[in-house]
Amino acid sequence: MLIASAPVVIPVTTANLPTEAVASEAAQKPPIPEAKSTTENTNLKNGTDSEEQAKASVDGGKKTQQRGKSDKEPHDSEKESQTAKEQQQQAIERQEIEQLKKADREVRAHEAAHANVGGQLAGAPQLSYKTGPDGKRYAVSGEVSISTSKVANNPQATLDKMDQVKRAALAPANPSAQDFKVAAIAGQIANQALSELNLEQREEQTLREAATKESGDETEDKTKTSSSESSSASSAKRTSLALNQKIVDSGALTNINIDTQVSFNV
Secondary structure, eight states: OOOOOOOOOOOOOOOOHHHHHHHHHHHHSOOOOOOOOHHHHHHHHHHHHHHHHHHHHHHHHHHHHHHHHHHHHHHHHHHHHHHHHHHHHHHHHHHHHHHHHHHHHHHHHHHHHHHHHHGGGBOOOEEEEEEOTTSOEEEEEEEEEEEOOOOTTOHHHHHHHHHHHHHHHTOSSSOOHHHHHHHHHHHHHHHHHHHHHHHHHHHHHHHHHHHHHHHHOTTSOHHHHHHHHHHHHHHHHHHHHHHHHHHHHHTTTTTOOTTSEEEEEO
């Protein structure tokens, strides 16, 4: 029979005392939570970033809208202000044009009235113009000259002429101060002409009376008749000189140049 010897078991200590001590200490500490996988961390991070980007996009859009609105408001306000100024300027220009049109009508009608009534005695209207905002020219003033000279050796013609001058001066609906002045000048010259006319008429009357007396008394001495006529003529001449002196002394002809022309101004 085969007999095998029994193996001898030698106890070997395999314990790692330091390692076991660390393991024991670690067992007593709370367990460390297991870290999540990289994929989960990436997804979480991406999700967070997406939310933050979406929020930032919304916030940015709001800020852009607010900024755009803020930028637009001053621009619109400035534009509205400019439009208001332009409308105000246009209103002022329209008002000025209307005033110029009215002045043009009045001036033309005024001077035309002088010229029409003055006839051959009056000159053509001379107008002064102003350019309006619309670029057109409007009459704003004018004048018409008229003769106020006496008709030589014809008091009656002078009277008729001065009457026409006076009517021409006062022809417009609203005569100016110059128009009244011209009418006054015409009136003074007419008064002088009337005095001269009366004087001539008295002289003619005297001569007629002398002629009648001479024809009715044929027997009267011619020398006496001649003397009487001479006396009457001398008396009439003295009367004329005295009357003219009275007119001069009264100041009726002061500052009047009867041999010139005057103008109706407006």
